[in-house]
Amino acid sequence: MKQYLSLFLVILLTSCGSKKISNEIELNPNNPEGLKGSVVSTNLNMGQSSGAGFTSPVEVGELMSFLASDELQGRDSGSEGIAKAASFIEGILQESGVKPYFVSYRDTLSNFDKVAYNVVGVLEGGDANLKNEYIVLGAHYDHIGIISPEGGDEIANGANDNASGTSMLLELARYFGETRSNKRSIVFAFFSAEEKGLLGSRHLAKKLKGEGLDLYAMLNYEMVGVPMVDKDYLLYLTGYELSNLAEITNKYAGGKIAGFLPKAKEFNLFRRSDNYPFHQEFNVPSQTYSTFDFTNFDHYHKVGDETDKMDYGHMAEIINKMIPVVEGIANAPEKEIKYNEK
């Protein structure tokens, strides 16, 4: 998420230390069963989805370990480090059969002074009519790069912000690339320069609007690496009260996974991430899913936002639960997600 949050983060901190159980896998100490436990709990509620248990903490960990590595130098827009992240994302899209949306995967920003690009792929829908309607799934893959050193570390790795959302989107791309189960077309948009003021998403939203894209909804993923504390849902939706997206999400998830976080409304997070330019351009439901609840993560925009604080069991669970949600939304005969009447 962009700038604004740091002031509020000092309040109400909870320890979110993770126990390292192997070289790559870190799991929440509250879930000592680890990998097995999370896969089992994932399967319990999947019901209708062919996506049950699609990803695992191990696979999520592999993505995260690269995207948030020191080698990428905090993925500052226009840097060499973020270019490595872009190549990595492109490689996965290509392997998964997700096609470039434009002539290549790279969508160069026209509103930033350095060379920066979104990475944008598309999977055409399988239904002759519905394929003309699009769902954009988004996550920003940039972060803030090198910052003032703390304890000898100056790399703001951005594991939670937003290697986590990027990994989630990559797994969704891999799932739909493999299954080709979407009737509507799905655009996978990895945004650059979010941290510079939502520049990548603003650029792409304008461009797609200019092309006359028939956008049904934009679903964005931001800071999903750490579970929320004492909630009866797994993710909150920004702009919760604006639409019926939470209801639709929970319907396809087969249980309550999306909820309302009062703090998200208080701090107007709806306007603070890459969903917002799509809302502005298209005025169709455009919202962000997140698990950053203002109490569960102490390292926002700090050098400590690293993979050792992430909970891959949690991430695999929400990815597996999001699969039938996206599938349900992509395949519903009628557009069900709607902004509420004002």
Ligand SMILES: [Zn+2]
């Ligand atoms: Zn962010």
